[in-house]
Amino acid sequence: MSYLCRVLPDHRLGIALFAGPLTVDDFLGSMHGLYEHEDWQPGFAALWDSRRVRELVLGEQDVAAIVRCTRDLAPRMGTGRAAFVVPREIDHLIARLLIRLTQDERRERQAFREITDALAWLGQEGLDPAVRESLDASIG
Numbered sequence: 190m191s192y193l194c195r196v197l198p199d200h201r202l203g204i205a206l207f208a209g210p211l212t213v214d215d216f217l218g219s220m221h222g223l224y225e226h227e228d229w230q231p232g233f234a235a236l237w238d239s240r241r242v243r244e245l246v247l248g249e250q251d252v253a254a255i256v257r258c259t260r261d262l263a264p265r266m267g268t269g270r271a272a273f274v275v276p277r278e279i280d281h282l283i284a285r286l287l288i289r290l291t292q293d294e295r296r297e298r299q300a301f302r303e304i305t306d307a308l309a310w311l312g313q314e315g316l317d318p319a320v321r322e323s324l325d326a327s328i329g
Contacts, residue, residue, distance in 0.1 A: 192219045196228035202313055203233050208241035213251035217258050224265040231267025234311040238274045238304065245280050252287065259291040266296050272307035273300045 192215055196203045203226065205219040219237075223229060273288070275281045284300040291298065301307040308314050 192222070194219055194222035194226060196223070196226045196233070198228050198230070198233075200313060200316060201230070201233045202236060202311070202316075203229055204236045204238065206241070207237075207239045210244040210246055211239065211242045212246045213248075213254055217254060220255075220258055220262060224262045229265070231265060232269050233267070234269050234313065235266070235271040236274070236307060236311060236313070237271065238307075239280060240274055240276055240304065242275075242277070242280065245277075245283060247283065252290065255287060256290050259293075263293060263295065268295045269297070270311055271296060271298045272311050273298070274302070274304050274307045275300050276302045 191208050192211075193206045194203070195206075203223045205223050207215070207219070223235060273284045275284045281300055281302060288298040288300060299307075299310060301310065305314070308316055
């Protein structure tokens with residue numbers, strides 16, 4: 190699995206891109222990589238893009254680890270929104286379950302099948318196409 194975390198301070202946006210099989214270690218690593226990034230500020234929006242994920246590898250204990258990590262990082266996340274782009278049906282269902290388990294009044298989370306819908310919900314529909322292409326080309 191490979192992932193890449195980027196923070197775009199000018200857009201008040203953090204982005205995590207995933208490709209290949211996604212394990213809990215990768216996801217937890219990306220959470221720390223994004224929310225502990227030197228350019229991240231609490232309150233930025235977050236985009237979790239799993240359009241290139243081929244397989245989601247999660248067990249029961251992994252779900253608990255994600256919930257714990259989300260709670261631990263809540264102060265670094267701050268208020269705002271996090272959008273998860275999960276086009277595959279099973280992954281979309283799991284994302285919705287995780288969103289439910291990590292509900293927090295400070296941060297809204299929602300799963301989307303399309304990147305355009307996620308960006309619109311985050312108020313980032315105007316994100317420069319060159320930036321989007323650069324991000325898409327960065328992981329593969």
